[in-house]
Amino acid sequence: MTSRRSEDGVPFLDLRAMNDEVADDVDAAWQEVLSNTTFIGGPAVERFEEAWARYCGTRFAVGVGNGTDALALALRALDIGLGAEVILPANTFVATVEAVVAAGATPRFVDVDPATLLMSATAVEAAVTPDTAAVIVVHLYGQVSDMDALARVADRAGIVLLEDAAQAHGATWRSKKAGSLGRAGCFSFYPGKNLGAYGDAGAIVTDDRDLAERVRSLADHGRAPSSKHLHPLAGINSRLDALQGAVLTAKLARLDGWNAARREAVRAYRDRLQGAGVRLLRGIAGGIGAHHLEVVRVPRRDEVRAALARDGVQTALHYPVPCHKQEPYERFSFAPLPVVEQAAKEILSLPLFPHITGAQIEQVSNSLESAVRQDARAHAS
Numbered sequence: 001m002t003s004r005r006s007e008d009g010v011p012f013l014d015l016r017a018m019n020d021e022v023a024d025d026v027d028a029a030w031q032e033v034l035s036n037t038t039f040i041g042g043p044a045v046e047r048f049e050e051a052w053a054r055y056c057g058t059r060f061a062v063g064v065g066n067g068t069d070a071l072a073l074a075l076r077a078l079d080i081g082l083g084a085e086v087i088l089p090a091n092t093f094v095a096t097v098e099a100v101v102a103a104g105a106t107p108r109f110v111d112v113d114p115a116t117l118l119m120s121a122t123a124v125e126a127a128v129t130p131d132t133a134a135v136i137v138v139h140l141y142g143q144v145s146d147m148d149a150l151a152r153v154a155d156r157a158g159i160v161l162l163e164d165a166a167q168a169h170g171a172t173w174r175s176k177k178a179g180s181l182g183r184a185g186c187f188s189f190y191p192g193k194n195l196g197a198y199g200d201a202g203a204i205v206t207d208d209r210d211l212a213e214r215v216r217s218l219a220d221h222g223r224a225p226s227s228k229h230l231h232p233l234a235g236i237n238s239r240l241d242a243l244q245g246a247v248l249t250a251k252l253a254r255l256d257g258w259n260a261a262r263r264e265a266v267r268a269y270r271d272r273l274q275g276a277g278v279r280l281l282r283g284i285a286g287g288i289g290a291h292h293l294e295v296v297r298v299p300r301r302d303e304v305r306a307a308l309a310r311d312g313v314q315t316a317l318h319y320p321v322p323c324h325k326q327e328p329y330e331r332f333s334f335a336p337l338p339v340v341e342q343a344a345k346e347i348l349s350l351p352l353f354p355h356i357t358g359a360q361i362e363q364v365s366n367s368l369e370s371a372v373r374q375d376a377r378a379h380a381s
């Protein structure tokens with residue numbers, strides 16, 4: 001994660017204004033943790049779990065150590081492991097496939113829709129085999145997938161629908177929150193996410209009590225709910241710290257406001273970049289995104305990116321090497337994925353955070369427009 005102060009340039013991400021807003025609340029909650037000395041779990045974590053479940057509109061939320069564990073533990077709790085196939089898009093953060101492999105299951109990558117870069121229900125349906133146990137929907141960049149169509153396909157195929165909502169805190173599909181739309185929703189609270197902790201953190205939300213209890217046990221050394229000394233499951237250690245619970249509770253109160261500020265910033269970018277020679281992503285009607293990232297597509301991306309860097313505009317790439325091209329996962333590549341592969345060469349993530357200013361957006365846009373025009377001229381002659 002890059003978070004750098006720059007006098008004339010524009011940083012890709014600046015978390016300080018968010019931290020300043022919650023500093024007093026975090027200090028007070030941290031003093032409470034220091035006096036009760038429950039550093040893992042305890043009241044600060046329970047308060048956050050209750051608040052997060054309420055916010056997501058689910059019955060249960062279980063805090064865990066990070067988003068990758070949230071995904072792997074959800075799969076393990078559902079007994080999706082050896083011999084089971086799990087469908088997922090290839091253009092996601094590597095953690096999605098990593099979790100599938102950690103659970104012992106076989107990933108099956110699919111291509112995405114060229115307009116949204118999200119996995120379509122048709123592609124999922126075509127990838128189902130007799131061994132398919134689940135599909136993981138990734139709300140990439142904070143955009144929401146067509147959950148009605150995906151739920152229909154999952155139902156028809158008799159497979160579990162899981163959400164990787166690590167980039168979609170507060171996004172909605174037909175007024176329901178991302179994470180509440182499948183059997184379970186998995187979140188990361190990595191510091192750079194829309195709801196970010198002061199270290200690693202994650203959670204699973206679900207309406208399924210058994211699933212929530214199994215995840216809680218698996219994340220706490222497989223411990224029985226009724227006994228500190230019995231371990232009926234072979235678990236791991238992936239618990240949420242009190243500090244992170246306190247930070248996340250304080251930040252949750254501001255999440256909707258911060259997401260609204262992101263949405264405004266994205267609106268400003270898109271108004272300004274109409275006709276500027278870049279391709280914008282489309283959303284799906286019915287979804288309201290959380291705008292974790294603002295990704296545009298440009299030809300000869302690396303040249304354009306270098307020109308922006310010379311202007312002091314910091315950008316990032318999500319993700320230039322698709323999962324099925326990463327060495328450990330190449331063997332799960334069953335078919336070419338042309339949309340993902342082409343997009344990987346063109347995508348460029350622009351600076352975006354709740355406190356980005358209009359002047360910063362203007363500066364990024366000016367720099368981007370002139371870089372694209374200059375590059376086009378250079379290649380026309």
Ligand SMILES: *Cc1c(COP(=O)(O)O)cnc(C)c1O
Binds near residue numbers: 068069095096166200
């Ligand atoms: C961040 C992220 C994760 C993993 O989260 P960690 O907390 O870093 O383990 C998983 N999936 C996606 C799409 C992410 O963006």
